[in-house]
Amino acid sequence: MQNKTLCTLGCMLFLAGYSFAQDTVKGYVYNDANKNGKKDRKEKGLEGVSVTNGVEVVVTNDNGKYELPISNDAIISVIKPSGYAINTNKDNLSQFFYIHKPNGSPKFKFEGVSPTGKLPRSVDFGLMPSEENKAFTSLIFGDPQPYTLEEVDFFARGIVDELKGVKDVAFGLSMGDLVGNDLSLFNPYIKAVKDVGVPWYNLLGNHDLNFDAEEDHLADETYEAHFGPANYAFNYGKVHFIVLDDILYPDPRDGKSYWGGFCDDQLQFVENDLKFVPKDHLIVLAFHIPLSEPEGDPFKDDSRERLFDLLKEYPNTLSLSAHTHIQRQDFLGKEQGWKQDKPHHHYNVGTTSGDWYSGKLNKQGIPISVMRDGTPKGYAYIHFNGNQYNVKYKVAGKPEDYQMKIFAPKVVAKGRNTKAGIYANFFIGSENDEVVYRIDKGDWKPMEYVQEQDPSYEALVFEWDLTDTLMPGRRSSNPIDCKHLWRGKINTKLEVGEHQIEIKATDMYGNTYTGTSSYKIDTQPDAQTQTK
Incomplete structure (x- = not known):
């Protein structure tokens, strides 16, 4: 007492x-x-x-x-x-x-x-x-x-x-x-x-x-x-x-x-x-x-x-x-x-x-x-x-217009469905904000707000666990769910080659920010080719 x-x-x-x-x-x-x-x-x-x-x-x-x-x-x-x-x-x-x-x-x-x-x-x-x-x-x-x-x-x-x-x-x-x-x-x-x-x-x-x-x-x-x-x-x-x-x-x-x-x-x-x-x-x-x-x-x-x-x-x-x-x-x-x-x-x-x-x-x-x-x-x-x-x-250390981190797989198989996604971590964002994306200057589509771990941060952390050589610095903390993360689907039905991703995010004040990335589509090698 x-x-x-x-x-x-x-x-x-x-x-x-x-x-x-x-x-x-x-x-x-x-x-x-x-x-x-x-x-x-x-x-x-x-x-x-x-x-x-x-x-x-x-x-x-x-x-x-x-x-x-x-x-x-x-x-x-x-x-x-x-x-x-x-x-x-x-x-x-x-x-x-x-x-x-x-x-x-x-x-x-x-x-x-x-x-x-x-x-x-x-x-x-x-x-x-x-x-x-x-x-x-x-x-x-x-x-x-x-x-x-x-x-x-x-x-x-x-x-x-x-x-x-x-x-x-x-x-x-x-x-x-x-x-x-x-x-x-x-x-x-x-x-x-x-x-x-x-x-x-x-x-x-x-x-x-x-x-x-x-x-x-x-x-x-x-x-x-x-x-x-x-x-x-x-x-x-x-x-x-x-x-x-x-x-x-x-x-x-x-x-x-x-x-x-x-x-x-x-x-x-x-x-x-x-x-x-x-x-x-x-x-x-x-x-x-x-x-x-x-x-x-x-x-x-x-x-x-x-x-x-x-x-x-x-x-x-x-x-x-x-x-x-x-x-x-x-x-x-x-x-x-x-x-x-x-x-x-x-x-x-x-x-x-x-x-x-x-x-x-x-x-x-x-x-x-x-x-x-x-x-x-x-x-x-x-x-x-x-x-x-x-x-x-x-x-810190980035231009003022750096307002989001985009994560996408580097390469996906043409025509094959994938569980991978395009993620946008909009740092200042909230659930009520509008985040849209497009591929190769196509139509803008809404991204889905999700509460998940940011895969770009997961990659940073797991790099410490997967290396067989000690790196300078100190391992980061384990990831937690992000409250300003959006997900979009990957179109695998496009032509083989590089495809441009554009993302546009508008915050609660009406400020609009953009970010770009890319992913590659390639043909899936068959098993016989791989064994040779």
Whole structure:
């Protein structure tokens, strides 16, 4: 019983700290005209800006002043309004928070926050006016997750290098599992991402935890020391972003491992935050573990239901996750507890580490790391326009128009039926998309949506099992069913020779992508010819 209530008790103690200490934090949100990061006498306060202690949310008065309760284990953060920018540090990390831990973090294997000392008389947040178009783009990284410095290098050279100096990106967000259990790799990870050259946000994954913590609210101490609060929000254009830690650790059911879900104080924060968000804005929620998966019980049902209840008055929503090392589009309706007629779109983003840096090495000595559903490693761009959005996936090291992997047999026998098929793995696709194909510029025909293992990925894996010579790199994970796979029939009645395959896929946003391949038809040799 004690283990099952750890998360709830932690949340209650956090809130109880307010009443025992009777402490408050005060300060100003101001126009940092000279961009020096401190409030000068002539710099005016900004009215109507939200500030939070991680649970309660208040807005500044006409002088830009706010006041909040505070405990001795708290992070105060400003919720950036649209039309303003926040200072970033030398590593391009947004500085939107103040940590108040007078005694510092508990003693863990990996160092947390150093003692912050006495609370300043005024905790101020400077913002700078910034032109924000209603149309903008964000860059999304799923699970960088290096376990070693060598894998940090794989991440830097295989992902970041091709993004250095990227244009027209407002900010980036990494979707958790920033590292793989070794929290001393946070700084190398930060140095790698810095080179993208845009303001960067992060969120907490299950491999970013202090595993020696015995209570959930202490499991993110090292994360906080490097990145600030694990729960926060900000605005850009007509989009309101809410970033949440959805890792319950230790698992409140048995005190072991972890579980997906939220504590009461987190949901209270979301409720308080949304009070100041217009109903016609797009709400984008980002967290590590997906809201639901078909196998097992990875997410707490009550957390999902309560979150959906808070969103029922917002018709424009999107949620993002990573964690699975595959890519998938989910549409959650009333059967899953969604409170609106239009299903909620949940995008489970493919990862920058792919299949945990496995597979053969490319020409640069970097693992190709194709994911178990056949999705190549990469990252996503989300293009926003007002309260609408359009997601595109970019395969690392490939042209932007490389959006599908086509598999077909190399040769088939003329006139003979075959169980082989033409497969198209449309990386960003979902079951509702249209995928058609044609042979030799004939009529377009629909392909059949199937949930099977991608044969192109199966071939990559079995190459490791069939070779009699060890290859550089590491065997990939076993295949799983792909959620964005289509199958077409092979026409064997054509003339002997090479035949061209064209495939056209149209996604949920109306984007159309094409791919090509080929197969050969030959005559079947007879048994006598073979024996000779």
